[in-house]
Amino acid sequence: MDPAFHDARERFTKPKGPEPPVYQKTKFQRLLARNPYAQALATPIRRCPATGVHLPKHFLQGFRFMSHPETGRPYWVPQGLEKKQSQTTAMEGTTDNGERDTAPATAEGELAANARTPLGPTGYFLSSQKLLKGFLTPGSPYFGREKSLLQMNRSSAERLRSVLRKVVWRDGMDAFILDLTRRRIVEGLVEFSELVEKAGRKYLIKCESWDDAKQYKHRGCLLYLGSSDSAQDAVGAPPAQLSTMTIPDVRFGGKLAVHDLAVLLGDEHLNRLRQESPLLRDGSLFLLGRQRTLDLQLLLWKLQGYIALR
Template sequence: MLSRRAHHLASHSIPTSCGWQLQWRSKSSHARIAKGDDLGPTRSGDYQTFRARRDGGGKELPLPPLLDPLVIERRALWEAPKAQPKAADFTPFQKKIQANPYAHALSSPVRQCRANIILLPVALLTSLHVRPHPTTGDPWLLPVSLTTVQKYLGPPYHFVESQFLAKQLGKKKQWLRGVYARFEEKFGGNVLKKLVWREDLAQVILDLKQKQLVKKLSWSTGIKGRLTPVASPRPEDIHQVDDVSCILIFRSLRTQANECNDRAKDLAAQMDKWASYVAKNYMDKLDPHAAPHVTHKSPSWYSEPVVPRLQPRAQFPELDFNTTIWRGRKVAVYSLTDLLGEDKARGLIQGSVYAEENCVAVKCARHNVPMEVLLMRLQAYLARPGP
């Protein structure tokens, strides 16, 4: 017995400071795990493999799933990575989906908005990530996903693609309500206490989105033929153009109704300012919980007395676009002046082959999808709620 055991053990010597040598034995690592037929005679059933008994009687024993070749083979079919589709084998419908910017946006992963707790595709959300300040080292929430192609940037802070909402979250640190447990697990409570939301974050996001769009549009306006000039976005002027996906117009689409809406927004903002002033300075007289006969304390959601306001709740604008009709279906119309500003829009087409054109048509093609997604996201970010 000792000779057989010694065959599987090996001696090792370790020198010590006293000159003595300690000897220990370890098992040999050349053993091979038996699988399938190596375990003996087997019989394959419909769903599993059985091992025959040596005595010829009794019930057959099934092989463990980790050793059963039938189970391993079927599991491999499910665990094998799916082959990448080949563009040359696409059907006409698949080619349409591949060149559709709305399909790409809606097929992006679904994430939760931290402001209103709704689920939306991530292409319709603004993403912020924690990054240290280069000077102080304090953690800041920044839109680094707009400046890098790195896949994983840490736990994200998502909210609806809206400049109006970005400004609202910055007021009275409302964004703190959207910080969730994953942030604390990743960075710890001490880091969250130092987390900074920039006062001009809404404008920073807008500038980065405009910079992204200008970069994409510069590629399209740099060479003649990538965009198709048209007289106007009216149906009769674009009917003869094939495969129209959207229209880019170089002038503004704002009307007198938009100016009236802006004036109404300014009046509502002024009234909201004075309402907040009254609620803050006359809190002892307006607070119902401060009356002498009231014994209970104010609830946790109560922050200030309720006073009349023209806009009592934050409204989320719908994802609405200016459209025109091309061969019986709607296509989006984007104003580069409204999206980029007059100076950036003029600088984009100045000196290009489209400098003398009023508007151009963008063809439905896979290489135009990133640009159209950026147009859609910037249009959604600049949308404002109605009166």
């Protein structure tokens, strides 16, 4: 009956209150909120059953099973790659037939039913193309390990046993996730470039040289697109994989990630990006920044890790 007892007992089980407005946050809190690396590391820890590693959820790829809208058979779909409502670029696609197939993994419609179809619980694998490809590669140490998804303990396996025996893991899942991630990045960059051109926002800033990025306050990451057809830029050779740029004499944000979009997106998606964005068509180096681009920066970083060991 003691209110103090119940207050102490429920202190850490109550829902979090609303986030304070920006003007009530300290400078460090504001910097932390727009730091993509801090936000990624702060995500909950999850375990990959195929490798046994424990990592923040950002570095894992989530999967949930849903019923195929035509056959009713359960199959795995990747999470976190659905098309955002705010983005207007339309993508063509076809739905998957629910079986292991060898068709090109460019379908957009496979995730479109997620909002309409009840989904099962979420399981996680390490976000690595090499790992996911190994599930279907005979001789790989991870061959067939997709069956370990959601079988973390005996009780969960018992509850889901009947479904897990029938759930389908599609052929080419690794390429399907790669294509979807690239599509989301292209859509995000096109959307921000339109805001720059139509509303005068500063989400994307063209840099004539690497040193140009040092003069701007809101720095997120650098995007290297390679030489454009309309101009000869003096940026130099492409950056190495997993490159960073050091900004001297600054207390916060002294390291900038450098993303080579020719490597991350591939020729097809990079060409489509240049076609759909006049801003990105003319130039080879751009600075992506401000808090609204945080999710896009996180996705770029995640894609770096996804293809790192392929």
